[in-house]
Amino acid sequence: MVKPYYADFDGLPSISNGREAWVYAEGRGWYEINAASHGMNSWPVTKAEFDKMFPGTPELPPEAFTEKPHQAEDQKKPYYADFGGLPSRFVKGEAWAYTESAGWYEINSTSHGANSYPITKEAFDECFPNTPPLPPEAFQEKPHPVEDQKILESLPPDEREPVESPMKENPGLTAEERELVQRLMKDYPGLTAERALEGLRAAGM
16 A cells, blocks of 8 residues: 655645545544545645644544555546546546547546646536546556567567667657656557657657
8 A cells, every 4th residue: 555645634634645535623533535635635744744733633543544345446446637627537557538529538648647637526527517428448457568478479470560669769868758658658568669759749748
């Protein structure tokens, strides 16, 4: 589980790990809130700052940040988000946006992360009413890279595509650009370095 961080949630002490968030209020104690809402209305602080700002805050309850039976399944569910005024859904490594003209379409997840913010389902329904359901292919299991390699090895040599190296084919890339290309190729096993670069440049990165 991701290590929780300390935060100031609209003047109240809070702790979150991005998936789960807890807030403390006098008279109510610690209570769990929507993690996306917490992320939008709080800012992280160090442990020293937290102790100085909120002295005497009691320890978290035992059930906070413990593995829950539904948690593994919940982590597979895509988040709701606002992508530059468009409805969108995302999980790590995959993102989809919707427009009336194009319908749902998959977009670069790195670009989505840099140009969107998560919202609750209630806020999503209010901001983007009548948004249709996601297409069947969205957020489905992708072939594992190991399986892809087995498929590749089963092909005759003349049918195999050479493995592209962003380092070799694009020596002028900066260290940051190389890292982004490699990250995209890792997230999308079938993506070539050239297509990854095209996507990054189209996103203005």
